[in-house]
Amino acid sequence: MRSEPWFVNAIARSPSLIEYSSGLKTLDTIYLDTSFVEDIDFPTKSEGIRELLQKVSRYPADTVFHFQAWTYGYEDVWIALSKALGSKTQTFQIHVDEYKMLMFRSLVATNPNEKFASSLHLCPEAPGLVGFMCGNTYHAGCLTRDETARLHSCEKGNYCTTVKNSSVVWIRPIITRLPDGQTVAELGVGGGGDDLEREAELDYLSPEDVKSLLEA
Numbered sequence: 706m707r708s709e710p711w712f713v714n715a716i717a718r719s720p721s722l723i724e725y726s727s728g729l730k731t732l733d734t735i736y737l738d739t740s741f742v743e744d745i746d747f748p749t750k751s752e753g754i755r756e757l758l759q760k761v762s763r764y765p766a767d768t769v770f771h772f773q774a775w776t777y778g779y780e781d782v783w784i785a786l787s788k789a790l791g792s793k794t795q796t797f798q799i800h801v802d803e804y805k806m807l808m809f810r811s812l813v814a815t816n817p818n819e820k821f822a823s824s825l826h827l828c829p830e831a832p833g834l835v836g837f838m839c840g841n842t843y844h845a846g847c848l849t850r851d852e853t854a855r856l857h858s859c860e861k862g863n864y865c866t867t868v869k870n871s872s873v874v875w876i877r878p879i880i881t882r883l884p885d886g887q888t889v890a891e892l893g894v895g896g897g898g899d900d901l902e903r904e905a906e907l908d909y910l911s912p913e914d915v916k917s918l919l920e921a
């Protein structure tokens with residue numbers, strides 16, 4: 706079953722689960738995500754990131770890339786790409802649409818009533834994604850709303866001007882290669898397949914709807 710080795714180790718070491726992982730107690734029920742139960746080898750995320758960095762580094766320094774991230778879980782990839790393509794003096798940033806930016810910015814909580822309140826990052830990737838203060842110095846995150854960026858993960862179907870007007874190298878993540886060399890695309894099996902894509906949840910209002918709202 707597909708599971709990152711670090712995740713399995715973390716479960717075994719978790720203080721809440723150690724009684725169970727060491728056999729002292731028995732769990733009544735285990736719920737498993739059975740999206741991938743076939744006998745297929747999956748590379749680890751770090752192996753995938755290493756392959757991606759090797760490929761990306763072969764392109765000229767002015768190449769414009771678009772990395773398709775339509776589901777959660779690619780935060781490490783953004784941070785790794787930004788670090789690999791950036792320099793000591795320049796943060797390499799990734800252009801994202803407003804929806805993704807707002808979503809990741811919401812992972813930083815600050816008390817608005819305190820002028821010098823420190824920020825609380827709600828997940829380990831948040832500082833690398835949206836920036837953080839170290840002492841009195843602000844360090845930018847790898848995500849940006851600046852369309853002049855060279856790497857883009859802006860919304861499918863509503864690409865920014867740079868992506869529309871450039872010769873773009875498209876990076877489409879795969880989850881594994883089958884023994885015959887065929888690639889298996891990330892389809893977001895089991896839900897979450899489009900949770901980073903903005904979808905209108907309300908239908909358009911008809912003139913009748915507007916009329917009934919005005920009368921209400």
Ligand SMILES: [Zn+2]
Nearest residue numbers: 800857859865
């Ligand atoms: Zn863009």
